Amino acid sequence: METHVIGKRLAVLLQPGDVIALIGNLGSGKTVFAQGICAGLDVTDYVTSPSFTLLQIYRGRHLVYHYDFYRIKSPSEVEDLDVVENLSGSAISLIEWPEIGQMFLPSDSFKVHIDRIEEDRKIVENKRRIKISAFRNRGLSEIKL
Ligand SMILES: Nc1ncnc2c1ncn2[C@@H]1O[C@H](COP(=O)(O)OP(=O)(O)OP(=O)(O)O)[C@@H](O)[C@H]1O
C-alpha cells in the first residue's frame, strides 16, 4: 500500500533523535505510515496502534518510540509520558494525533499530513494524499518521496 511504501522511504532519511508528527483524520493511515517507517528501520516486531497503550517502543536499526495522543485530554498528560525527555533523546519518535502535545515537539520535527481524497464529493476509499515537510536549511521544505 502506498502509505506503507512512502513511510518506508522516509525511514531512509531518518536519524536518531528525529521526531515525526503524523497528522490526519481518523482512519487516514497514520498507523500504516508508522508501520512503513518501522519496516524501513528494520523493526521485526509487529507494529500495532498505540491508541490504548499511548506508547509502544520498538527496536530496529534505531530505538523507535511510537506514540498516539488520541485519548489524551490535556498537555499535562502528555508531559506525564516523559515526552520532553524522550523526544530530546536518541530514539526516533513517531507521534499520531500530535496536536495536544504540539508545544513539546521540537520545531524541526518532520510533519506528515495524510488526507483522504474526495472525487465528486465522495471519499475515494483506496487513495490518500500524503504531504511530508521538514525544516531544512532554515526553511520549511516539502519532501518528495
Ligand atoms: N494509501 C492507502 N490506500 C488505501 N487504504 C489505505 C491507505 N492508507 C491507509 N489505508 C487504510 O486506512 C485504514 C486506516 O489506517 P490506519 O489505522 O493506519 O489509520 P490511522 O490514521 O492510524 O487511524 P486512527 O486515527 O484510528 O489512529 C486501514 O484500513 C488502512 O489499510
Ligand SMILES: [Mg+2]
Ligand atoms: Mg492509528
